[in-house]
Amino acid sequence: MSVREASWTCKLPGGRASLRLEYGVDDRDEISPPKIEVYVDGNQVASQVGKPGRINTMLVDVSNGKSLALEISCSTEKRCNYRSYHFFKFHLEPGASSPGSR
DSSP states (O other): OEESSEEEEEEOOOSSEEEEEEEEEOOOTTSOOEEEEEEETTEEEEEEEOOTTSEEEEEEEOTTOSEEEEEEEESSSTTTTSOOEEEEEEEEEETOSSTTOO
16 A cells, blocks of 8 residues: 555554554655654554665554554655655554564
8 A cells, every 4th residue: 555644543442452564665865754653542652754765664552542543644844745655564463462472
């Protein structure tokens, strides 16, 4: 999926869980890297600015949350209208209380 600027919200089932995002950013200098913010129950729990030319990974503990929101925006004003971010994985891992655990 390619994204310009977007936000998503969804319900969480509660209990222990982690969110895993993997995304890419074009390595052209004129593109503004994305800023991704993650909110659980309206509280910001993570924020990351993607690095160009590589696959970026976010692992976020979303345990015991009722709602999840993601906001994706430009991290700078530089060429903000001419970018695409490519998401490879968007996965909720139930039962994982710390990111990356099983």
